[in-house]
Amino acid sequence: MTSRPAKPLEVPAGPAPEARPSWSQTLRVYREPATLRMLALGFSAGLPLLLVLGTLSFRLRGAGIDRTTIGYLSWVGLAYGFKWVWAPLVDRLPLPLLTRRLGRRRSWLLLAQGLVVAGLAGMALADPRGGLAPLVWCALLVAFGSATQDIALDAYRIESAAAERQGALAAAYQTGYRLAMIWAGAGALWIVAAARLGATGYENAAWTAAYLAMAASMAIGVLTVLLSAEPAPRAFAPARSPAEWLRQTLVEPFADFFRRHGWDAALILALIAVYRISDVVMGIMANPFYVDLGFSEAEVATVSKVYGVAMTLAGAFAGGALAMRLGVLRVLMLGAALSAASNLLFAWMAGRGHDLVGLTLVVSADNLAGGIASAAFIAYLSSLTNVQYSATQYALFSSLMLLLPKFVAGFSGRFVDAYGYASFFTGTALLGLPVLVLVALAARQAGPRPR
Incomplete structure (x- = not known):
């Protein structure tokens, strides 16, 4: 009897590997309605920042306000660092009349945009030469409204698309x-120059025209909110008592993050706290560096404020596509790695002096x-949030990423005075080395999940 050969063992096939999208499929996401809405809402979010910080300091200095006072007034920006305090209310609290008509996310967006518009109009009508109090209170209103808009907008973005599209939305x-920062920075100065009609010195009427134009520009975000759809609402467990509501609103969003990530939460929070440290610390001394090298306002505005922002946009699109x-x-x-390495170029620039080509490069x-x-960092933060608490958790992450860098950056001027610009920029590049280690550890902690 002839024996038949043994039948080979059949090994069950595993799941088919996920097909990588083509470049045409990858880039098509930028034409989707959700992506275009985020472009307009991003403009609405970026407009107020410089108007209560950089552009405002330019206006105050022109009005004869001393630099020490201008420095103290920059603390208005701390509203962005503590927005996690009222983020739970934005996440859970319905607004009378508005929420029923627009939904939770859009109603808070519209309220926040209204506060920004009112604050900018007040800043337009105030004259710093007659006293700073009205201008400061209006600037605080703008900062509070802007931070609240950020909270609601981050939640809206996270809930509007799946995880694989968050890089493109970012x-x-x-x-x-x-684009809004270009308009609020260079655009506001162009309006002031045109409104002066050849006059020299400080002209408050010119600044009134500029700030009213900025308030009117918020219409882009307002119309986008009114014409957009509300993301699918998330159901919350009913609260049986005021204490239970407070627990769900204030405690549960933070407890949820630690339950989901366990001991890895410490690694994640450490990475968030230091990821942008080399950029933020270096950025504080960038403008004084340009001045000390003898670059004019026009040169800095063209290269840094306009052309540099355009390169940031190119980087953001590249980062979003590469993340997908x-x-x-x-x-x-x-x-x-690139952010830390680019700081070494500033150290190189410190030895070249006034070199416009070098500055451009x-x-x-x-x-x-x-x-x-x-782009990659925003997508990473978005992936960490639970959609049940997206506003609160993202506000916590985005606030945490600025607190330590801003604190360290406060000592940057003293360091430059003691050791010079070249040593300072080299030191900021070295600050990026622990970040690389933390990203590697986070990648190992994530295991086989590539996204």
Whole structure:
């Protein structure tokens, strides 16, 4: 009898590997309605920031306000660092009349935009030469409204698309944000120059025209909110008592994060706290550096404020596309490495003096790296949130990423005075080395999940 050969063992096939999207499919996401909405809402989010910080300091100095006072007034921006305090209310509290008509996210967006418009109009009508109090109170209203808009907008973005599209939404958001910064920075100064009609010195009427134009520009965000759809509402467990409602609103969003991530939460929070430290610390001394090298306001405005922002947009689009193809954590590592390395170019620039071509190359590289890092970082933060508490958790993350860098940056001027610009920029690049280690550990903690 002839024996038949043994039948080979059949090994069950595993799941088919996920097909990587083509470049045409990857780039098509930028034409989707959700992405275009985020472009407009990003503009609405980016407009107020410079109007209560950089542009405002330019206006105050022109009005004869001393630099010490201007420095103290920059604390208005701390509203952005503590927005997590009232984020739970934005996440859970319905607004009378508005929420029933618009939904939870859009109603808070519209309220916040109304506060920004009112504050900008008040800043337009105030004259700092007659006393700073009215201007400061209006600036605080703008900062509070802007921070509240950020809370609601981050939640709206996270709930509007699946995780694999968050990189593209982040890139569109960054694009709108940076375009608004060009308009609120260079655009406001152009309006002031045109409204002066050849006059010299401080003209408050010119600044009134500029700030009223900025308030009117918020119509882009308001119309987008009114014409957009509300994301699918998330159901919350009913509260049986006021104490239970407070627990669900104030405690549960933070407890949920630690329950989901366990001991890894410490690693994640450490990464969030230091990821942008080299950029933020270096950025405090960038403008004094340009002045000390003898660059004029026109040169800095053209290269840094306009062309540099354009390179940030290119970096944001590249970061969003790469995050979809390669995974967020890989692009997070790339952005951290490029951001730290670009600071070394500033150290190189410190030895060249007034070199416009060199400045253009350095600013281009720095802003391109920053755009890639920002898009990947926003996508990473979005992936960490639970949609049940998206506003609160994202507000916590985005606030945490600024507190330590802003504190360290406060000592940057003293360091430059003691050791010079070259040593300072080299030191900020070295600050990025622990970030690379933390990203590598986060990638290992994430295991086989590439995104």
